[in-house]
Amino acid sequence: MPPENFNLALLTLDLEFVKKGTKNEQIDAALLSHQLRKRFLNQVMTAGQRVSFEYHGTNYIFTVNQAAVEGEEKSNNLERGMISNDTYFVFEASNATGIKIVNQREAASSNIFRHKEFNLQSLGIGGLSAEFADIFRRAFASRVFPAHVTNKLGIKHVKGMLLYGPPGTGKTLMARQIGQMLNGKDPKIVNGPEVLSKFVGETEKNVRDLFADAENDQRNLGEKSRGSTRDGTGVHDSIVNQLLTKIDGVEALNNVLLIGMTNRKDLLDEALLRPGRLEVQVEISLPDENGRLQILQIHTNKMKENSFLAPDINLQELAARTKNFSGAELEGVVKSAVSYALNRQLSLDDLTKTVDEESIKVTMDDFLHALQEIIPAFGASTDNLERCRLNGVVDCGERHKHIYQRAMLLVEQISAETMIGLSESSKCAQIVKGKNMLVIGTTSEVDFLESLGICGAFAVTYHVPILRSEDAKKVLEQLKVFAEDDIEAAAEALNDMPIKKLYMLIEMAVQGPHGGSAEAIYSGKEKINMSHFFDCLGDIVRPY
Numbered sequence: 020m021p022p023e024n025f026n027l028a029l030l031t032l033d034l035e036f037v038k039k040g041t042k043n044e045q046i047d048a049a050l051l052s053h054q055l056r057k058r059f060l061n062q063v064m065t066a067g068q069r070v071s072f073e074y075h076g077t078n079y080i081f082t083v084n085q086a087a088v089e090g091e092e093k094s095n096n097l098e099r100g101m102i103s104n105d106t107y108f109v110f111e112a113s114n115a116t117g118i119k120i121v122n123q124r125e126a127a128s129s130n131i132f133r134h135k136e137f138n139l140q141s142l143g144i145g146g147l148s149a150e151f152a153d154i155f156r157r158a159f160a161s162r163v164f165p166a167h168v169t170n171k172l173g174i175k176h177v178k179g180m181l182l183y184g185p186p187g188t189g190k191t192l193m194a195r196q197i198g199q200m201l202n203g204k205d206p207k208i209v210n211g212p213e214v215l216s217k218f219v220g221e222t223e224k225n226v227r228d229l230f231a232d233a234e235n236d237q238r239n240l241g242e243k244s245r246g247s248t249r250d251g252t253g254v255h256d257s258i259v260n261q262l263l264t265k266i267d268g269v270e271a272l273n274n275v276l277l278i279g280m281t282n283r284k285d286l287l288d289e290a291l292l293r294p295g296r297l298e299v300q301v302e303i304s305l306p307d308e309n310g311r312l313q314i315l316q317i318h319t320n321k322m323k324e325n326s327f328l329a330p331d332i333n334l335q336e337l338a339a340r341t342k343n344f345s346g347a348e349l350e351g352v353v354k355s356a357v358s359y360a361l362n363r364q365l366s367l368d369d370l371t372k373t374v375d376e377e378s379i380k381v382t383m384d385d386f387l388h389a390l391q392e393i394i395p396a397f398g399a400s401t402d403n404l405e406r407c408r409l410n411g412v413v414d415c416g417e418r419h420k421h422i423y424q425r426a427m428l429l430v431e432q433i434s435a436e437t438m439i440g441l442s443e444s445s446k447c448a449q450i451v452k453g454k455n456m457l458v459i460g461t462t463s464e465v466d467f468l469e470s471l472g473i474c475g476a477f478a479v480t481y482h483v484p485i486l487r488s489e490d491a492k493k494v495l496e497q498l499k500v501f502a503e504d505d506i507e508a509a510a511e512a513l514n515d516m517p518i519k520k521l522y523m524l525i526e527m528a529v530q531g532p533h534g535g536s537a538e539a540i541y542s543g544k545e546k547i548n549m550s551h552f553f554d555c556l557g558d559i560v561r562p563y
């Protein structure tokens with residue numbers, strides 16, 4: 020049995036012809052490394068050892084100059100180790116031998132990736148290039164370099180990574196595609212509940228089994244588990260322990276990358292997130308407009324190629340109109356739009372009628388209908404917000420303006436983008452970390468909140484005053500529903516009136532004594548009848 024850590028990180032070989040001085044030859048280091056690794060995989064090499072081999076019909080001899088084992092740059096005195104898939108070959112040949120080594124640098128990067136370059140769009144991932152760059156830098160950059168370089172730097176590869184964020188934002192997609200890009204076995208993707216079992220010890224065994232394949236083949240990109248691992252019952256503690264043992268314990272795995280995914284990072288056991296475990300944590304949040312455009316392009320690409328998209332489709336506009344949509348929801352929008360287009364071709368009276376494939380066209384209208392159908396699960400409820408500001412922001416005089424300006428200053432310092440889609444508890448977790456967040460509370464019962472001690476939780480408290488006559492006058496001037504001569508009298512009567520009640524009163528007054536005059540008044544053809552206005556005012560109970 021070879022001892023642990025016996026794999027060679029670096030093997031420096033002196034090359035010469037068996038028959039010296041016979042010819043000149045140029046040797047590609049990358050190709051020769053590949054050949055030698057294949058031929059001598061798992062064989063032990065010792066410094067000073069001479070081995071002959073044939074390459075492209077010529078016989079060569081190599082002499083082992085240096086044999087450095089992984090983890091120990093200047094290893095034991097023996098300078099001996101086993102050739103593994105990660106062993107990096109350096110070839111040397113003196114001029115006198117007639118051998119010229121080329122491409123040594125090419126061989127310097129490891130072959131962990133299947134392709135030479137990445138194009139996220141062609142991998143079907145939209146809007147996550149910044150996140151991908153982050154993931155690449157943290158988890159893969161070190162792996163691209165051969166083991167002897169990382170040894171010299173004295174670093175260990177990242178073993179675990181956590182992708183977290185709202186549902187449907189492409190976490191699984193990203194993990195799957197990373198797996199596809201790497202040389203190694205396909206990633207194993209497991210959902211949390213799949214490993215849980217009602218039988219004692221069975222769950223831990225499932226976790227161990229998960230890792231068994233990876234242990235057998237250390238070159239795997241590893242596993243991914245999902246879901247929360249802490250439910251407060253303590254039952255899951257043993258699962259966490261099992262996971263921890265597998266990630267960093269005695270049975271630590273070398274070339275396995277564990278990718279965890281969750282919507283609830285706040286529920287994860289802190290121990291899992293420590294350096295050496297799921298140490299790289301990347302937030303995958305809802306896509307911005309540009310990301311949404313990319314995702315829409317990805318999911319409509321095929322129909323575009325096959326001319327099923329009507330020329331009026333404007334993906335840019337759709338991206339602008341789909342604020343707060345996740346990648347999965349955008350895919351849902353595309354599916355729904357297609358269903359409208361397909362349905363047009365069908366008749367419920369005769370479903371056997373032949374379909375004219377050529378005339379299937381997905382139009383912008385189909386997409387607009389789809390937008391009514393698919394509602395994003397996260398983000399601010401814009402409908403509710405709009406309902407609050409049906410009349411826009413009306414100038415209510417200096418005192419209100421002052422508060423408005425102060426509040427806007429606070430709003431400008433905060434960006435809501437990073438919070439969209441997070442659960443309440445995640446938002447709270449972010450506050451702890453010092454991120455900015457603005458909570459605006461409104462109440463008409465400030466004394467009550469004070470007595471509960473809630474007011475102290477807010478940094479600033481603004482008293483929004485009720486309208487005085489001069490404020491009401493400003494509002495009425497803007498609303499243009501009173502005759503100019505009546506404004507003064509109406510404003511006088513509206514002293515000390517909260518603006519919500521003022522609007523309700525005006526709503527009643529514009530109906531007129533017999534109802535139905537609202538349209539004429541709002542269009543400016545008529546004005547509010549003052550005696551009716553005073554009647555309505557009499558019906559309203561004032562708070563003060």
Ligand SMILES: Nc1ncnc2c1ncn2[C@@H]1O[C@H](COP(=O)(O)OP(=O)(O)OP(=O)(O)O)[C@@H](O)[C@H]1O
Nearest residue numbers: 143144145186187188189190191192314346347350
């Ligand atoms: N950024 C994206 N680019 C392209 N397609 C996306 C993107 N995000 C999501 N999708 C689409 O939505 C599907 C579901 O996404 P995925 O399963 O990766 O989400 P998830 O973040 O893992 O969600 P959950 O946390 O709910 O499991 C993907 O298979 C893909 O079709």
